[in-house]
Amino acid sequence: MKRICAILLSLILIYPFATVPMSIFADETPVTLLSPNSVYNEFRQNKNCKAESYTAKNGAVLPYRLYVPEKYDPQKSYPLVLFFHGAGERGTDNRAQVGTGGSILQRLLTEEEKKNHPCFILAPQCPTDSQWVLSDWGIGTYDHTKIKVSPYMLAAEELLDNVIKEYSVDESSLYVSGISMGGYGTWDIISRNPDKFAAAIPVCGGIDTSYMPVLQGFPIWAFHNSGDTIVPSIGSRTAYDLLKDYGKMAYTEYDSTAHNAWSAAYAEAELTDWLFSQRAYTQVQYSGSVAISFDGPSSVPKGEDLSFTYTATHGYILKELYCGEENIAFDDAFSGSVTIQNYSGQELHAACGRIFYIELHLSDCTADLPSYIEDGQMISFTVTANDGYEKTSVFINGQELLSDENGTYTLANIGEDLVLEISAKPKSEHSNTWVPFVIVAVAAAVAVAAIAVIVCVTSKKRKSPKTAAKRGEGR
Numbered sequence: 001m002k003r004i005c006a007i008l009l010s011l012i013l014i015y016p017f018a019t020v021p022m023s024i025f026a027d028e029t030p031v032t033l034l035s036p037n038s039v040y041n042e043f044r045q046n047k048n049c050k051a052e053s054y055t056a057k058n059g060a061v062l063p064y065r066l067y068v069p070e071k072y073d074p075q076k077s078y079p080l081v082l083f084f085h086g087a088g089e090r091g092t093d094n095r096a097q098v099g100t101g102g103s104i105l106q107r108l109l110t111e112e113e114k115k116n117h118p119c120f121i122l123a124p125q126c127p128t129d130s131q132w133v134l135s136d137w138g139i140g141t142y143d144h145t146k147i148k149v150s151p152y153m154l155a156a157e158e159l160l161d162n163v164i165k166e167y168s169v170d171e172s173s174l175y176v177s178g179i180s181m182g183g184y185g186t187w188d189i190i191s192r193n194p195d196k197f198a199a200a201i202p203v204c205g206g207i208d209t210s211y212m213p214v215l216q217g218f219p220i221w222a223f224h225n226s227g228d229t230i231v232p233s234i235g236s237r238t239a240y241d242l243l244k245d246y247g248k249m250a251y252t253e254y255d256s257t258a259h260n261a262w263s264a265a266y267a268e269a270e271l272t273d274w275l276f277s278q279r280a281y282t283q284v285q286y287s288g289s290v291a292i293s294f295d296g297p298s299s300v301p302k303g304e305d306l307s308f309t310y311t312a313t314h315g316y317i318l319k320e321l322y323c324g325e326e327n328i329a330f331d332d333a334f335s336g337s338v339t340i341q342n343y344s345g346q347e348l349h350a351a352c353g354r355i356f357y358i359e360l361h362l363s364d365c366t367a368d369l370p371s372y373i374e375d376g377q378m379i380s381f382t383v384t385a386n387d388g389y390e391k392t393s394v395f396i397n398g399q400e401l402l403s404d405e406n407g408t409y410t411l412a413n414i415g416e417d418l419v420l421e422i423s424a425k426p427k428s429e430h431s432n433t434w435v436p437f438v439i440v441a442v443a444a445a446v447a448v449a450a451i452a453v454i455v456c457v458t459s460k461k462r463k464s465p466k467t468a469a470k471r472g473e474g475r
Contacts, residue, residue, distance in 0.1 A: 030268065033263070034105075034106045034107075040099030043099075048072055050065065054155060058151050058154055063092055065098050067121035069118040072167075073168075078119055080119060080120040080163070080164070080169045081122070082156070082177075083103055083105060084132050084176070084186055086182050087137075087181040089125070090130075090181075122163055133188045140236075141206055141208065142208050144208045149192070172198060172280045173280070184205045184206045186202035187206065190220075191207075191208065191211035194218055195283075195345075198278040198302075199274075202220065204259060206235040215243060216243060222239060222240065223254070224251075226253050226256065227258075280301070282300055292310055292311070295311070307340075309338075311334070312334050312352060318330065319351050320350070321338065321350050321351075354375040355372040356373050357418070358373060359420065363423035373411060373414060375414075378413075379412075383407075390427050391423075392423060395421045
């Protein structure tokens with residue numbers, strides 16, 4: 001019994017030291033990695049790859065290697081992995097960062113990975129007299145307020161943006177990983193650009209704890225050796241403690257006093273499936289008048305299309321819709337759907353207009369009027385009476401509206417909903433009965449005139465012989 005108690009006591013005493021904070025346990029067989037030299041040969045054999053130097057705006061000259069997928073198709077988009085090497089690979093030969101030390105490239109360029117996860121790989125090289133983060137890496141943490149951002153880190157960020165512009169890169173699938181000094185660089189770049197990357201794999205790096213709030217919910221799988229004497233694991237442990245409750249922080253710590261945690265980390269069987277399943281999302285900013293409501297996603301994968309619907313509440317219409325500074329076309333002022341291609345986070349702003357509805361009552365006539373009028377708008381209309389009718393009156397909200405000399409009515413600056421009553425009445429009976437009398441009178445007059453003419457002619461004919469006789473007698 002004493003022996004059992006002693007064993008239990010020993011287990012209790014050593015348990016806190018034996019446990020390791022982990023959120024992912026690798027039970028599968030580790031993947032076999034390429035040698036650094038094989039990685040270098042992969043770059044040399046791929047004719048699409050680049051080995052150049054980039055001169056940044058700040059004057060920093062940055063050698064870099066860019067791996068382009070072997071079957072690169074510009075019509076498709078591909079993920080990109082940015083890799084930050086460690087201190088031992090610094091220089092200007094533009095080779096050490098891919099062909100000397102350990103790297104995630106040893107995993108990404110295996111035949112299986114090239115088949116399952118084709119991607120761009122960007123590997124810049126920091127010169128010997130500088131660092132990715134200008135801090136003492138022997139502490140495991142740093143304070144960014146006491147140091148400047150490394151000019152070579154800024155150059156790497158510029159270079160990344162240029163590659164994205166030149167190639168068909170999926171901006172929702174930007175990933176970053178680094179070892180040791182590059183582990184510091186990995187933590188630093190995601191801390192200052194949390195919306196740019198989809199996920200990160202920092203290996204034996206260090207952190208600034210003040211940055212951790214912006215990384216809440218950001219996908220990270222960190223690695224470290226528990227007894228690392230070069231870069232203490234305190235930074236990785238602290239990051240895990242601060243971020244684990246937000247659901248996206250994973251940490252694997254190996255029981256070793258060596259500094260090299262990357263060989264085991266990059267061989268983890270689930271590593272790349274986890275990495276490439278992460279996506280960077282852009283938050284959608286809906287704003288504008290409360291009279292316009294939007295129904296759409298709160299975020300979309302970065303660079304992908306955004307589709308949403310809009311609805312104008314009673315008494316208003318949508319007049320203009322902007323995505324940032326761009327005026328977006330829409331079909332209907334009351335409700336509809338819109339798709340914005342390659343949405344990248346611009347504010348969606350709706351401008352609305354007050355309207356007043358027209359309640360139209362027609363009696364024996366027609367009028368071409370809209371169902372509403374905008375505040376301050378002026379509209380003109382005419383009224384057409386039905387056959388057998390004539391227009392008599394147009395009343396607006398109980399008051400008569402008069403037309404101009406052309407028979408046109410005008411509505412302007414109403415400021416309220418309208419009830420428009422337009423009526424016509426049958427044409428007057430008197431106007432229908434006088435016509436026959438006129439016709440009869442005219443006909444009678446014509447007949448009398450005709451008779452008079454006939455009588456006159458007849459009379460002249462009868463008197464002509466006697467007149468001639470009398471003239472003869474006189475001679």
